[in-house]
Amino acid sequence: AQTVTQSQPEMSVQEAETVTLSCTYDTSESDYYLFWYKQPPSRQMILVIRQEAYKQQNATENRFSVNFQKAAKSFSLKISDSQLGDAAMYFCAYKRTGNQFYFGTGTSLTVIP
């Protein structure tokens, strides 16, 4: 069974600084997708960034980037120039072919003014 592990229940970062959230996963598949979702208090899960496993280049979306290490089954999220609006729960998710997503337990990010 696929499992996604987020070992940091809580993280904090000073505004304008950089923070990295960790995620590891377990799979025997070679073709899959990885995602980071953000869940603010409004409860809606919002896509932050996605990575296709067949792509070696790390995905980047503005201030958000990932460090994808396929052999190590690691998928960390780096947030640069942190803003107050970045405060939320962050979930790492795995999806293989088909549409079932597997989520980690989340990391609560606090941004300190």
Next chain:
Amino acid sequence: DAGVTQSPTHLIKTRGQQVTLRCSPKSGHDTVSWYQQALGQGPQFIFQYYEEEERQRGNFPDRFSGHQFPNYSSELNVNALLLGDSALYLCASSVRGLQTPLHFGNGTRLTVT
């Protein structure tokens, strides 16, 4: 362009009762998935509907059932409610056949007393 909409926002039920939650997918999406998010946990996959049929199912008992209508909207039904069914229920939509990320609604908070 309307996103995923869910109703109701909150619901309180008594143990043993039945509940129906509703979801309208994002415009252009034909696949609806339901997830259960217990407090402090990541979302857990319940099932997915496409072309009005259940296509995939997670590890949930038969008390959880669903339906998809010709307009792609969906319902989640839970019978014989247990205290442990208290959770945030998230609906997510996507496009079948494309490796699109899930688009989530704001969820329905179900409390079973």
